[in-house]
Amino acid sequence: MGCTGGTKPEQGQQEQKKIGLVISTLNNPFFVTLRDGAQQKADELGYELVVLDSQNDSSKEYSNVQDILQQGISLLLINPVDSDAVANAVKLANDANIPVITLDRGANGGEVVTHIASDNVAGGKMAGEYIVQQLGGKGKVVQLEGIPGASSARDRGKGFMEAIEGTEIELVASQPADFDRTKGMTVMQNILQAQPEIDAVFAQNDEMALGAVQAIESAGRQGIMVVGFDAIDDALQAIKDGKMAATVAQQPDRIGSLGVEYADKVLKGEEVPTYVPVDLKLITKDNVDTLD
Structure with a gap:
């Protein structure tokens, strides 16, 4: 050829x-x-x-x-x-x-x-299983979705949903924030106002996860675990600082x-x-x- x-x-x-x-x-x-x-x-x-x-x-x-x-x-x-x-x-x-x-x-x-x-389905599942394990199989979780129509967003969401299926984890909100930090913060602010109880957040990338962390800090809410995806430098620092719990590292x-x-x-x-x-x-x- x-x-x-x-x-x-x-x-x-x-x-x-x-x-x-x-x-x-x-x-x-x-x-x-x-x-x-x-x-x-x-x-x-x-x-x-x-x-x-x-x-x-x-x-x-x-x-x-x-x-x-x-x-x-x-x-x-x-x-x-x-x-x-x-x-x-x-x-x-x-x-x-x-x-x-x-x-x-x-x-x-x-x-x-x-x-x-990367196998994005496997990565979403990895994040979901970690949340299930940390919460002891029960709790209220939020998902911040990537760009609607992007295969990575769809696949990460699919893996995450597979991980929480059959557990006592309740998905109380799942909204797109377009893989963007500022949108992640805004969407999370709105979810925090609507949901008095949230135990964990799965963000389909670290940019949205970091936005969610900002929103949680601004709202003064304690004890909400945030898991991201991509392992960018800012997210790794947030994990070291105890602001994020985990991220799925791609290469x-x-x-x-x-x-x-x-x-x-x-x-x-x-x-x-x-x-x-x-x-x-x-x-x-x-x-x-x-x-x-």
Whole structure:
């Protein structure tokens, strides 16, 4: 298969091939780390990496893919804003005969060579099981959901619900806060006003978890356990400070690095699996120092 639509070697020297990376947002440390991991591997393997930021906007993502396809890329890495909306952008690359690899979030349409991501269902379940264990199987919990339509939000929510099913844990509120810290704080403030009893919060990413911590502190509420997802630096510090109980650690640098590694395999015509899982780990105060 090899490279289609890429640059051709000139005078016996292979011109540097370009890989495109269209990323959902660079206003989130997780995705900055993912980009950095991809950049490091691109430098190592001799690829030029062209990065465009979709700013959490599916229409911006579509125009980014249009733009990047004009730049002579050999393969497109895409971290979708929304798994449904991204299908049209993937089809643009398909029509241009440019192979596509999805990172962290999948695409619900178009042809994708492989998907590289954490097992988000397993991660949501890991967080839920921790909450169930800490609460002794009973209590009132809140879930802060990510961007509606993002596969990571759906899968983390699914795993979490599987974990609390059959227990005496009552889900008293579950609302989207779009993976955003400020929205996480605002949504949590409203939930705190409506719910006099809350024992724990599961936020589908650390940004929302940190927003929830701010809201809980501002409201002067004691004894509410907050569990996040992603293990960003601010969350790890919050765990050390006793403000968050736990987070599920992904390896965004590894997701980015594997993206370029598998892009290289695809461009060399090698067979690749349709899904490449990246390991997860529950981080609590007991093991938080192992991530330093």
